[in-house]
Amino acid sequence: xxxxxxxxxxxxxxxxxxxxxxxxxxxxxxxxxxxxxxxxxxxxxxxxxxxxxxxxxxxxxxxxxxxxxxxxxxxxxxxxxxxxxxxxxxxxxxxxxxxxxxxxxxxxxxxxxxxxxxxxxxxxxxxxxxxxxxxxxxxxxxxxxxxxxxxxxxxxxxxxxxxxxxxxxxxxxxxxxxxxxxxxxxxxxxxxxxxxxxxxxxxxxxxxxxxxxxxxxxxxxxxxxxxxxxxxxxxxxxxxxxxxxxxxxxxxxxxxxxxxxxxxxxxxxxxxxxxxxxxxxxxxxxxxxxxxxxxxxxxxxxxxxxxxxxxxxxxxxxxxxxxxxxxxxxxxxxxxxxxxxxxxxxxxxxxxxxxxxxxxxxxxxxxxxxxxxxxxxxxxxxxxxxxxxxxxxxxxxxxxxxxxxxxxxxxxxxxxxxxxxxxxxxxxxxxxxxxxxxxxxxxxxxxxxxxxxxxxxxxxxxxxxxxxxxxxxxxxxxxxxxxxxxxxxxxxxxxx
Numbered sequence: 001x002x003x004x005x006x007x008x009x010x011x012x013x014x015x016x017x018x019x020x021x022x023x024x025x026x027x028x029x030x031x032x033x034x035x036x037x038x039x040x041x042x043x044x045x046x047x048x049x050x051x052x053x054x055x056x057x058x059x060x061x062x063x064x065x066x067x068x069x070x071x072x073x074x075x076x077x078x079x080x081x082x083x084x085x086x087x088x089x090x091x092x093x094x095x096x097x098x099x100x101x102x103x104x105x106x107x108x109x110x111x112x113x114x115x116x117x118x119x120x121x122x123x124x125x126x127x128x129x130x131x132x133x134x135x136x137x138x139x140x141x142x143x144x145x146x147x148x149x150x151x152x153x154x155x156x157x158x159x160x161x162x163x164x165x166x167x168x169x170x171x172x173x174x175x176x177x178x179x180x181x182x183x184x185x186x187x188x189x190x191x192x193x194x195x196x197x198x199x200x201x202x203x204x205x206x207x208x209x210x211x212x213x214x215x216x217x218x219x220x221x222x223x224x225x226x227x228x229x230x231x232x233x234x235x236x237x238x239x240x241x242x243x244x245x246x247x248x249x250x251x252x253x254x255x256x257x258x259x260x261x262x263x264x265x266x267x268x269x270x271x272x273x274x275x276x277x278x279x280x281x282x283x284x285x286x287x288x289x290x291x292x293x294x295x296x297x298x299x300x301x302x303x304x305x306x307x308x309x310x311x312x313x314x315x316x317x318x319x320x321x322x323x324x325x326x327x328x329x330x331x332x333x334x335x336x337x338x339x340x341x342x343x344x345x346x347x348x349x350x351x352x353x354x355x356x357x358x359x360x361x362x363x364x365x366x367x368x369x370x371x372x373x374x375x376x377x378x379x380x381x382x383x384x385x386x387x388x389x390x391x392x393x394x395x396x397x398x399x400x401x402x403x404x405x406x407x408x409x410x411x412x413x414x415x416x417x418x419x420x421x422x423x424x425x426x427x428x429x430x431x432x433x434x435x436x437x438x439x440x441x442x443x444x445x446x447x448x449x450x451x452x453x454x455x456x457x458x459x460x461x462x463x464x465x466x467x468x469x470x471x472x473x474x475x476x477x478x479x480x481x482x483x484x485x486x487x488x489x490x491x492x493x494x495x496x
Contacts, residue, residue: 023064041171048179051102060102064102066095101124104120105120118176123480129165140343140377158205160464160466170201213436218435223273227422229278232445257291272305276308279396282310286316297335309327311324328367342354343376357370365459366461368384372425379471390459391457392414396428398426421433424453428444429445
């Protein structure tokens with residue numbers, strides 16, 4: 001107790017370590033590639049119960065952070081795109097940061113009354129996640145709570161209003177509500193109103209999602225899209241040749257280009273009007289880039305298609321970083337759009353793009369493009385919802401550990417912004433998802449016999465509330481947390 005008149009900060013419970021153990025098990029299945037969506041809702045319940053029943057708050061914080069660190073080390077093994085010890089630093093810092101809302105709840109919730117006290121945890125968790133992933137982290141939105149709900153289409157529709165932050169809030173709110181009922185010994189006369197309030201909001205969210213999907217309407221008109229991985233680009237094999245045998249390097253890269261161009265012509269003649277290659281398929285040095293640009297222009301004009309080729313260009317000048325970019329050629333053979341990757345450049349050492357999404361108008365809707373990690377930056381992709389993008393291309397180059405999770409994350413960008421996203425990943429999970437998050441085509445590099453993805457893609461997106469209000473819910477969570485924190489501190493000083 002802080003003062004004799006203050007409420008205790010903890011409620012002794014001999015089963016405290018059991019709650020921690022249960023939280024550990026559930027947390028193992030709350031993120032990463034081991035995710036079971038329902039368990040992601042349960043893990044915070046027992047983490048909160050453990051923290052509230054620990055006599056020493058610092059000890060509880062450290063133990064809870066260690067649980068988070070261990071589970072992250074298991075579920076995120078091989079996922080973090082940086083060598084040791086950088087990956088370990090990310091895991092440890094994420095573990096300690098993730099445990100902070102549990103400490104805040106322990107300190108502030110006893111100072112508030114009734115259901116108001118249940119808002120401390122979800123507001124602090126949402127505000128922290130928003131400030132970290134919404135605008136600051138070089139990792140983008142990796143690890144966001146809501147990604148655990150991939151596949152729950154009805155629930156996912158709420159992000160068309162609130163963005164990811166509303167989903168985080170709803171999931172985190174369940175934990176203090178259950179603990180509040182627990183502390184009332186689950187006596188129905190005392191808790192039914194509170195449970196009904198939370199249940200009513202959850203019901204509204206699910207009703208909205210169901211209605212949105214049921215009433216989903218897209219303007220008539222589709223375009224045939226082809227995206228394929230003709231041959232995987234093995235960077236570990238290619239890069240040593242760059243310095244040791246430049247001629248052999250160029251021969252290999254041009255052979256890759258030739259195979260992609262051959263399949264491009266094949267798919268165009270089968271009816272595809274928009275064709276996408278995976279990230280780094282256009283790898284080469286400056287002269288290779290020039291040659292491929294000419295071939296891309298010629299092929300697009302000859303076949304009357306929009307051809308999207310991701311280039312990875314390296315330069316003789318050691319001071320000039322490689323350039324990872326997407327170029328779209330139009331049916332006239334013109335270079336219609338060029339986008340330089342902005343996500344993850346600090347890790348891959350390539351030139352940093354400006355983060356501005358460019359749009360071209362086509363007979364098949366407004367077309368834009370980004371590259372792989374770019375799609376994880378929620379704020380940048382929100383430009384697509386504001387600028388009227390209908391179809392967003394996202395070529396990628398992944399690795400086994402992040403398959404299929406990284407690909408699944410793109411479905412959330414589609415729902416937020418009301419756009420169709422076409423993601424093609426070499427060495428990863430590819431999918432085409434419509435503006436409601438519904439899968440139109442899917443392909444996994446590691447299980448597909450034919451690594452060609454064909455889809456009839458809607459040529460018009462839909463307007464979403466999120467595209468109008470942006471991250472308002474995230475900022476409201478920050479303001480709401482500040483308000484309850486001040487309220488709690490005032491009550492603490494009053495001895496409440």
